[in-house]
Amino acid sequence: MGRNRYIGWSASLLIVLLVTIGLSVSWGSAGVSLVSVWKILFDRIPWVTNWIQADWPATAETIVWQIRLPRIVLAALVGSALAVAGVIFQGVLHNPLADPYILGISSGAALGAALVFFFGIEYALVGRWTLPLVAFVGGSLSLALVFAIAKGSAQRPLETLILSGVIVQAFLGAILSLVIALSHDQLQQIVYWMMGSVALLDWREAMVMVPYLIVGLGVALFYSRELNIMVLGDSVAHHTGVAVRRTRTTLLIVASLLTGAAVSIAGMIGFVGLVVPHMLRLVVGSDHRVLVPSSVLAGAIFMIWADTFARMLLAPRELPVGVLTACIGAPLFAYLLRRHVRRN
Numbered sequence: 001m002g003r004n005r006y007i008g009w010s011a012s013l014l015i016v017l018l019v020t021i022g023l024s025v026s027w028g029s030a031g032v033s034l035v036s037v038w039k040i041l042f043d044r045i046p047w048v049t050n051w052i053q054a055d056w057p058a059t060a061e062t063i064v065w066q067i068r069l070p071r072i073v074l075a076a077l078v079g080s081a082l083a084v085a086g087v088i089f090q091g092v093l094h095n096p097l098a099d100p101y102i103l104g105i106s107s108g109a110a111l112g113a114a115l116v117f118f119f120g121i122e123y124a125l126v127g128r129w130t131l132p133l134v135a136f137v138g139g140s141l142s143l144a145l146v147f148a149i150a151k152g153s154a155q156r157p158l159e160t161l162i163l164s165g166v167i168v169q170a171f172l173g174a175i176l177s178l179v180i181a182l183s184h185d186q187l188q189q190i191v192y193w194m195m196g197s198v199a200l201l202d203w204r205e206a207m208v209m210v211p212y213l214i215v216g217l218g219v220a221l222f223y224s225r226e227l228n229i230m231v232l233g234d235s236v237a238h239h240t241g242v243a244v245r246r247t248r249t250t251l252l253i254v255a256s257l258l259t260g261a262a263v264s265i266a267g268m269i270g271f272v273g274l275v276v277p278h279m280l281r282l283v284v285g286s287d288h289r290v291l292v293p294s295s296v297l298a299g300a301i302f303m304i305w306a307d308t309f310a311r312m313l314l315a316p317r318e319l320p321v322g323v324l325t326a327c328i329g330a331p332l333f334a335y336l337l338r339r340h341v342r343r344n
Contacts, residue, residue, distance in 0.1 A: 006290045009283075013297035017076070020301050024308045025068045028315070032060045040064045070206050075198045075307040075321070076300035077209035078266045079276075081258040083299025084216050086273025087291055088255035091227040092248050093158055097337075100259040100273035103146050103161070103252070104168035105139040109263040111172050112138025113193055114179045117186040132208065132264040139260030142168055143253070158234075161252075196269035196322025198307050205265060212261040217296060219254045223247060224288040231286065269303075269322040271329025276302055278336045 025041075026034045036056040041064070085100035093102070100106075113135040121130060149164040183190055220227075226247050230237045234244050262269070276299050277291070284290050303321075306328060310319040 006293070009290060009294050010297065013294060013301070017297050017301050017304075020304050021072055021076075024072050024304050025064055027308060027312060028063070028068060032056075032063055036060055037064060041069075070203050071198050071307065072304055073203075074206040074209065074266065075303040077206060077213055078198060078262045078269065079272055079299035079301070079303025079306075080296040081209060081213050081216065081262040081299070082269065082273040083276040083295040083302070084213070084220055084292060085255040085258040085262075087277045087288065087295045088220055088227070088251050089273070090277055091231055091288060092251050092255075093162065094231065094233070095162075096278065097274070098162075099270070100255065100262075101169075101268075101270070103165035103256060104142045104172060105256050105259045106263055106268055107169045107172035107176060108142025108145075109135040109139035109260055110194055110268060111176045111179070112136075113264075113267075114176055114183075114190045117189045117193070118179050118183055120186070132205075135264035136260050139263060140257070142172060143256045143260070147249075192320060193267045194322075195320030196267040196325070197318075197320055198266050198303075199318070208265060209261055212258055213296075216254050216258040217292070219250065220288070220292045223251055224292055227251070227288040227292075228286075267320075267322060269325055271325050271333060272299055272302060275329045275333050275336070278333065282336075 022034055022037055026032050026037045040056060040061050082100050086098070089098040089100060089102060090096055113131055115138075116131050116134050146161070146164045146168050149167065150161045180187065180190055226237070226242050229240055229242055230244065230247070237244050237247075259273075276295055280291055280294050280298055284294050303325075306325045307321045310321040310324045313319060313324075
């Protein structure tokens with residue numbers, strides 16, 4: 001029964017994702033018909049291209065392959081990463097309000113990016129990769145600091161870990177505010193980056209997310225049984241043979257690296273890892289063997305639609321996608337939270 005449900009939900013969400021990608025690629029200030037979009041996509045597949053009649057203009061192919069599809073792929077990868085991270089954090093921390101930014105990862109990444117802008121070293125280290133690299137290192141260092149503060153707490157380890165994250169978040173947020181206050185010409189760059197964006201120059205930036213997502217998804221699926229047990233409490237998990245401390249540490253590191261990678265590439269995009277797992281639990285249940293793979297697809301769908309509306313609502317101007325996810329996610333989460341309170 002569980003396997004059939006897993007296959008059913010995965011297949012359904014995959015179909016929705018493919019339709020979403022097709023619609024998102026075809027919509028924009030320069031319209032491309034849905035038929036032309038799918039012809040252009042299938043034309044790149046070996047053994048299929050001979051059956052495709054190339055009746056679209058060259059500009060349409062440029063729009064699809066060089067402009068829209070890369071950012072859609074990145075939006076999907078970022079949404080998937082944040083959704084999987086949200087599922088892990090909520091399961092490991094026994095807290096349905098936990099989100100991927102709870103341990104201060106976002107503040108560390110944001111501070112790293114702000115320093116890159118502040119000192120004008122966008123291309124100093126490894127060219128265009130300087131910004132995401134420094135942001136990722138900042139997020140990783142903030143995670144290490146959280147674990148260092150919480151280390152040695154045998155009593156109430158979850159509460160200590162969360163409080164350590166709050167401390168690090170507040171401290172790094174204060175330094176970030178100082179950097180912003182001292183910024184002049186770089187202020188607009190810093191603020192816009194913090195609002196989140198998945199606009200790309202080429203495919204390489206999108207592909208950076210792939211290894212993190214593969215590793216994160218693999219680890220989450222491998223520990224899905226343990227996650228199901230840990231939700232019942234540490235004592236229950238311990239008596240059923242789960243190595244609670246090692247499993248929690250591994251999952252938190254993986255979820256934090258997923259978050260750091262997403263933030264370093266796309267900036268601060270909130271509510272994806274908070275809302276998507278909640279919505280999925282209402283329809284697929286709390287079994288992490290189903291919830292984790294479903295979150296990959298649902299997170300991608302949510303982010304693609306958010307980015308599509310962000311670039312279309314005020315066309316030809318674009319809204320930062322983080323602003324739109326907050327506008328969508330905050331009321332939706334308020335509704336879900338109110339429903340949960342009424343049930344209990």
